[in-house]
Amino acid sequence: MASNAVKIVTDANFEQEVLKSSTPTLIDFWAVWCGPCRALAPVIDELAGENRGKINVFKLNVDENPETAAKYGIRGIPTLLFFKNGQVAHQSVGVTPKADLQKIIDKVIV
Numbered sequence: 001m002a003s004n005a006v007k008i009v010t011d012a013n014f015e016q017e018v019l020k021s022s023t024p025t026l027i028d029f030w031a032v033w034c035g036p037c038r039a040l041a042p043v044i045d046e047l048a049g050e051n052r053g054k055i056n057v058f059k060l061n062v063d064e065n066p067e068t069a070a071k072y073g074i075r076g077i078p079t080l081l082f083f084k085n086g087q088v089a090h091q092s093v094g095v096t097p098k099a100d101l102q103k104i105i106d107k108v109i110v
């Protein structure tokens with residue numbers, strides 16, 4: 001469910017891939033059974049491709065990686081967390097229009 005521009009992150013590699021990254025990061029918290037997550041997936045893929053090199057984009061399956069989801073209080077999916085310098089810079093819950101997500105990315109990557 002991820003394009004070549006979108007990588008998979010897990011509880012095991014979250015710290016290394018996200019928190020220690022010098023590049024801003026977008027995490028898509030999702031689950032296989034989540035209809036809105038599937039609806040948002042193509043948008044995430046497009047944003048990842050269009051912003052390659054500016055922001056890392058990952059998907060985290062909440063069913064397979066409950067520790068990270070619990071740590072960040074993910075209660076509804078899809079939830080997008082934007083990280084900068086190891087800290088949450090922005091959170092978006094639900095299906096958000098691509099243009100709005102691009103505006104968030106533009107703010108996070110400066």
